[in-house]
Amino acid sequence: MAALTFAAAIWLPCMHFIFAKPVxxxxxxxGLSPEARQLAARHLQLWTEPALREQELNKMRVSNAEWDxxxxxxxxxxxxxxxxxxxxxxxxxxxxxxxIIDETLRLEKQEGxxxxxxxxxxxxxYIMQPSRSxxxxxxxxxxxxxxxxxxxxxxxxxxxxxxVNGIVARFHESPGMFLESYPDECWMFDxxxxxxxxKTADYLDKTDHSxxxxxxxxxxKQKLVDPKSGLLISSFTTGGEPLAGPEGSSIWMVSHSLQxxxxxxxxxxxxxxxxxxxxxxxxxxxxxxxxxxWRGEANIDSGPIxxxxxxxxxxxxxxxxxxxxxxxxxFLTSLATTLNFAGFPSRTGGRLKYCASNQVGDxxxxxxxxxxxxxxxxxxxxxxxxxxx
Amino acid sequence: MIQRAAAISGLFLVLHLAxxxxxxxILNGTIGSLALGWRLSAALAIFYIVLYLAFVILVPVLLxxxxxxxxxxxxxxxxxxxTNPAPSD
Numbered sequence: 452m453a454a455l456t457f458a459a460a461i462w463l464p465c466m467h468f469i470f471a472k473p474v475x476x477x478x479x480x481x482g483l484s485p486e487a488r489q490l491a492a493r494h495l496q497l498w499t500e501p502a503l504r505e506q507e508l509n510k511m512r513v514s515n516a517e518w519d520x521x522x523x524x525x526x527x528x529x530x531x532x533x534x535x536x537x538x539x540x541x542x543x544x545x546x547x548x549x550x551i552i553d554e555t556l557r558l559e560k561q562e563g564x565x566x567x568x569x570x571x572x573x574x575x576x577y578i579m580q581p582s583r584s585x586x587x588x589x590x591x592x593x594x595x596x597x598x599x600x601x602x603x604x605x606x607x608x609x610x611x612x613x614x615v616n617g618i619v620a621r622f623h624e625s626p627g628m629f630l631e632s633y634p635d636e637c638w639m640f641d642x643x644x645x646x647x648x649x650k651t652a653d654y655l656d657k658t659d660h661s662x663x664x665x666x667x668x669x670x671x672k673q674k675l676v677d678p679k680s681g682l683l684i685s686s687f688t689t690g691g692e693p694l695a696g697p698e699g700s701s702i703w704m705v706s707h708s709l710q711x712x713x714x715x716x717x718x719x720x721x722x723x724x725x726x727x728x729x730x731x732x733x734x735x736x737x738x739x740x741x742x743x744x745w746r747g748e749a750n751i752d753s754g755p756i757x758x759x760x761x762x763x764x765x766x767x768x769x770x771x772x773x774x775x776x777x778x779x780x781x782f783l784t785s786l787a788t789t790l791n792f793a794g795f796p797s798r799t800g801g802r803l804k805y806c807a808s809n810q811v812g813d814x815x816x817x818x819x820x821x822x823x824x825x826x827x828x829x830x831x832x833x834x835x836x837x838x839x840x
Numbered sequence: 841m842i843q844r845a846a847a848i849s850g851l852f853l854v855l856h857l858a859x860x861x862x863x864x865x866i867l868n869g870t871i872g873s874l875a876l877g878w879r880l881s882a883a884l885a886i887f888y889i890v891l892y893l894a895f896v897i898l899v900p901v902l903l904x905x906x907x908x909x910x911x912x913x914x915x916x917x918x919x920x921x922x923t924n925p926a927p928s929d
Binding site for chain 2: 454455457458459461462463466469506509510511513514515754755764765768792793795797806807808809812
């Protein structure tokens with residue numbers, strides 16, 4: 452028994468070395484990391500082999516139709532960044548982006564917005580009429596905008612303008628600037644993504660919604676921050692009443708989205724999330740879903756909560772996006788170590804997928820591994836400067 | 841201990857080669873196989889995950905413990921090692 456205890460005391464602190472890889476394996480400043488290339492190869496395969504794609508999407512839709520939609524969004528945003536990182540492959544990436552966008556718009560038109568929402572969306576009427584989901588409008592707008600940042604596509608310009616004008620009109624119509632994703636249910640994640648889309652549309656089409664964005668952030672700081680942790684809450688009613696407190700499955704992406712809108716506030720939110728939700732044990736990084744002073748129940752966003760360490764699969768996955776956005780290489784490396792240990796990677800023919808994940812999870816990983824160039828372009832250049840290159 | 845480590849490794853290898861890694865999507869709430877359904881997919885996933893954890897955590901501990909015991913025995917009874925050398929081929 453003493454020998455076993457001694458052996459465990461030697462092995463457990465060393466175990467992470469087996470799974471640790473340099474951060475450059477996951478994310479590089481220029482070009483594409485090996486991990487990004489392999490993840491992308493798998494996703495591109497899904498979009499060239501319809502039978503395989505249908506199989507993967509159906510497995511996700513059994514649990515959550517949202518994942519089908521979000522997997523598309525994360526992949527399009529990733530491909531936009533990849534096209535900027537790897538110009539030689541831009542035509543292929545653009546082709547896949549267009550394929551995803553066109554199919555998503557077709558499904559939305561053909562099946563209605565409920566196709567990509569969870570069933571409870573039909574349980575009651577939306578407060579604001581006509582019914583719209585900011586979840587869909589924001590992500591679709593950001594897909595269209597991202598594609599156009601990489602390379603203009605005239606057919607998408609009116610589609611983006613229409614989508615953005617609709618969101619802006621509803622922001623003006625809502626007394627508290629709270630827009631629904633589900634009936635009387637508003638999500639911080641969706642608001643931040645939608646505001647990113649508006650900001651990117653401003654960059655593309657020389658419009659100016661800076662006052663709307665400033666006003667919304669000022670409102671959020673005042674009304675949507677959990678007083679104990681200082682973190683933005685995840686969901687609220689159309690009256691601004693909290694439905695859920697701060698959540699890891701939301702705040703990492705929120706802090707990333709805020710980077711385009713208010714850099715200082717974004718960094719503040721990331722640092723708070725890192726302190727409240729991030730954890731590293733024996734070299735393995737992971738994230739909790741809730742801060743210590745706010746407990747919730749495991750749900751479709753958090754994923755199953757692994758006891759003892761209180762690990763949330765959803766929060767840990769999204770933490771990659773936060774850590775990558777803010778250049779937190781130490782945390783990113785420890786998260787990637789955990790992913791190699793417990794994500795059950797499967798590599799075949801230069802393609803990588805994580806078996807413990809799914810298409811949306813892998814697409815979020817790909818986004819974390821590639822994000823950067825698209826935002827930098829929107830943040831630092833005007834469209835005029837861009838054209839003059 | 842070495843026999844136990846070998847048994848765990850062997851069993852894990854069988855499950856791995858049988859493709860049970862594909863079922864670990866249960867960790868994020870995704871069904872492993874629509875054809876097999878939730879219950880069987882979850883059972884296969886749990887079986888694989890337990891064996892995997894045993895393989896990466898327990899097997900090295902067992903092997904290290906066996907090595908530690910061997911070294912300990914040799915340090916404790918140096919005369920016995922000298923008078924009874926291991927048979928050579």
